[in-house]
Amino acid sequence: MTKKIINENNNTAESSIEESAESSSALNPMLGINSKSIMDSWMDIFSMAKKSPSSVMDFNISLGNKMMGIMSNKTVFEPRKKDKRFKDDAWQSIPTYNYLMQSYLALQESLSEWSQDDSFSEDEKSKAKFLFSMLTDTIAPTNTLMGNPAALKEMMNTRGTSLFKGFNHFIDDLKNNGGLPSQVDKSQFEVGGNLAITPGKVIFKNELLELIQYTPQTEKVYSTPFLIVPPQINKFYVYDLTKEKSFVRYCVNQGFQTLMVSWRNAQKEQSHFALSDYIDALVEALDVIKDVSGKDKVNIMGACSGGITASVLTSYLEQKGEDRVNTLSLSVCSLSQHKEDSEMSMFVDENQLDEAKNKSKESGLLKGSELAKIFSWMRPNDLIWNYVVNNYLMGKKPPAFDILYWNSDTTNLPSALHCDYIDLVTSDLSNSSNNFMINDVNIDFKASKCEKFILAGITDHITPWKACYRTTEILGGEKQFVLTSSGHIQSLVNPPGNPKASYFVNDSLHESSDEWMKSAEKKPGTWWDHWSAWLSKNSGNKKNAPKMLGNKNNKPICDAPGEYVHQPS
Numbered sequence: 001m002t003k004k005i006i007n008e009n010n011n012t013a014e015s016s017i018e019e020s021a022e023s024s025s026a027l028n029p030m031l032g033i034n035s036k037s038i039m040d041s042w043m044d045i046f047s048m049a050k051k052s053p054s055s056v057m058d059f060n061i062s063l064g065n066k067m068m069g070i071m072s073n074k075t076v077f078e079p080r081k082k083d084k085r086f087k088d089d090a091w092q093s094i095p096t097y098n099y100l101m102q103s104y105l106a107l108q109e110s111l112s113e114w115s116q117d118d119s120f121s122e123d124e125k126s127k128a129k130f131l132f133s134m135l136t137d138t139i140a141p142t143n144t145l146m147g148n149p150a151a152l153k154e155m156m157n158t159r160g161t162s163l164f165k166g167f168n169h170f171i172d173d174l175k176n177n178g179g180l181p182s183q184v185d186k187s188q189f190e191v192g193g194n195l196a197i198t199p200g201k202v203i204f205k206n207e208l209l210e211l212i213q214y215t216p217q218t219e220k221v222y223s224t225p226f227l228i229v230p231p232q233i234n235k236f237y238v239y240d241l242t243k244e245k246s247f248v249r250y251c252v253n254q255g256f257q258t259l260m261v262s263w264r265n266a267q268k269e270q271s272h273f274a275l276s277d278y279i280d281a282l283v284e285a286l287d288v289i290k291d292v293s294g295k296d297k298v299n300i301m302g303a304c305s306g307g308i309t310a311s312v313l314t315s316y317l318e319q320k321g322e323d324r325v326n327t328l329s330l331s332v333c334s335l336s337q338h339k340e341d342s343e344m345s346m347f348v349d350e351n352q353l354d355e356a357k358n359k360s361k362e363s364g365l366l367k368g369s370e371l372a373k374i375f376s377w378m379r380p381n382d383l384i385w386n387y388v389v390n391n392y393l394m395g396k397k398p399p400a401f402d403i404l405y406w407n408s409d410t411t412n413l414p415s416a417l418h419c420d421y422i423d424l425v426t427s428d429l430s431n432s433s434n435n436f437m438i439n440d441v442n443i444d445f446k447a448s449k450c451e452k453f454i455l456a457g458i459t460d461h462i463t464p465w466k467a468c469y470r471t472t473e474i475l476g477g478e479k480q481f482v483l484t485s486s487g488h489i490q491s492l493v494n495p496p497g498n499p500k501a502s503y504f505v506n507d508s509l510h511e512s513s514d515e516w517m518k519s520a521e522k523k524p525g526t527w528w529d530h531w532s533a534w535l536s537k538n539s540g541n542k543k544n545a546p547k548m549l550g551n552k553n554n555k556p557i558c559d560a561p562g563e564y565v566h567q568p569s
Helices: 002-022 035-051 053-071 095-115 122-138 149-157 161-176 247-253 275-293 305-319 350-363 368-378 380-393 402-408 415-425 465-469 488-492 513-518 527-536
Strands: 200-205 209-214 220-222 226-229 258-263 298-303 325-331 451-457 479-484 502-505 521-524 542-544
Touching (some): 035 122, 053 095, 095 122, 122 380, 149 161, 161 380, 200 275, 209 247, 226 247, 226 275, 226 305, 247 258, 247 527, 258 275, 275 298, 275 305, 275 415, 305 325, 305 415, 325 527, 350 415, 368 380, 451 465, 451 488, 465 513, 479 527, 502 527
Parallel strands (some): 226 258, 298 325, 325 451, 451 479
Antiparallel strands (some): 209 258, 220 542, 502 521
16 A cells, blocks of 8 residues: 555656646747736736626626535535645545635636636637636645645654745745746756766857767768757757757767757847847858768758747748758747637737837847746746645755756847747748848748658647647648647657657648648657658768767867856856
C-alpha cells in the first residue's frame, strides 16, 4: 500500500511539472498582450453584468440552489479527476472540509454557467469563461494554510519547520524572482555544465548572434549543412538540454552537419534592431556556413518566433534571386494569428496592439521576465498557486526540471523587433501586397519555393495546431504537415523512446485542418525519426566528416555553448 501511494504521489508530481512546462511563456508569439489587456477585459465583464441584470439574478439563484442542495445532502459535487488540489483524504472524511470543497466547486460551476448566458456574444462568453476560471483558481481554499489540510499535516509533522522553510522561500522570491513563486530549483542546473553540453565551437559572431558549429559524431556526414534558428524569446538550448533530450545531439548522431544560432540577449542600446537587422545577421551567418562547408545551400529549421524569422529569411533570399535555402522545417510556428485561435487572442485587439507597440518603444525592450509574469497570471493554477502551495505552505523546494529552468532563463526583445512581429503576425500574409518590407523587398511568402516540413502539436495552446496548419496555405513550395501528440514544448523535446509518443501524417494537404485530420494516419513514436528520414533525402551524399571546426577564414572563437547564452536579462 505504501509503495502504491508513493508511486501515485510521484506520478502526480511528474504530471504537475509537465503541465507547468506546457503552460510555459516560452516561445509565446502573442506579443501584444499586457496587464492592461486583462484589466480592460474585467471591465468588460462588469459591463456585461450591468447590461444583463437578469443573468446576474439567474447566477445568484443557481448558486443558492446548489448551496441548499449541498446542505441537505441532495447534491454532491466532486472535483474533476485531473484536479489534484483535493487529493487529500480530509476533503472526503472531514465534514467541514467536504462542505468547503463542495461550496467552492458549486461556485466554480455557477460562474461557468453564467459565462455562457445567451445574452452574451460569443466573444463575451469566451472572455468571461476564461476570466472566471482565473478567478476561481485564485480563490481556491487550497491556496491558504487553513484551507489546505495537506499543508496543515506537514506543519504538524515537521513541528512548524515547513512554515519556516516556506517563509524563507517567500523572502527569497521577493528578492530574486520578482515576487512570484519559483517554478524550478535553479541550483541544480548550469548552462555548459549539465545543460547545452553537446561539443562544438562558436565559429562566427556579430552584434546579434553567435554561430555554433557542432562536432560531428559520425565518420561520414551529409554534405548539405543544417542550421537551426531558435526563437528570440528564451535561449537556444531548448534544442540542447540533457544528453537524453538534446535534439542537437540527435542530429549530429544522425550524420547531419549541424549548426545553431545563439541570439544576443538585447539590452536598451540594441532597442533599434528590427527584423531586417536579424535577417541581415542571418545572411552573414549563411555566408560563413557556405565558406566552411563549401555548399551553396543549407537546410534550415526554426521554431515559433524563430520559425517566423526563418520563413521571412527564406522568402527574402528567393525574392532577391538567391537560391540558398534547400529545405525549411518549421516547428510550432504560426505565421498568422486569428482571434479564435487561442484564449490569449481574445484579449488582444487593434487598440491594445498599438498600445503594446507604443509601450515597447518607450521602454526600448520587451522584457522576457515581464512577459513571463503576465503569462503566469493567465494560467495561475499551474504557474502560480501550484508553487505557492509547494514552496510556501509545504515548505518544499520547487522541482529540478530542465525545461522549467530553461523557461526561467528569459531574454529581451528589442522594441523594433517586437513591433515588427506584431505587424507581421496580424497582416494578411496570404496577400503578396501585404507591404511588409525587409530592406527593399516586399515579403511575399509564396515566393518561398523550397520543400518544407511543418510540425504542430495537437495539445499546443500557445500556437494551436490549426493556426500552424494555415502556414501550409501561406508558404509556397512542396509542403508536408505533421501533427505530434504533444503540447508546445514537448513537441520540440520529443526524443525516441517515449512509449506514449505518436504523430499524425497525411500525404495530402486539404483546404481545412479538419479535413486533413479526418484522413490522417496515426503513427507510433517520435516525429524526430520521421523528420530525420525526410531530411536525409534532402541532404545530399555523405562525405568524410571534417576533422576541424570552422576554417582558416572562420577560426573557432570559443567553445559551445558560447558567450551570448550567459548574458543575463
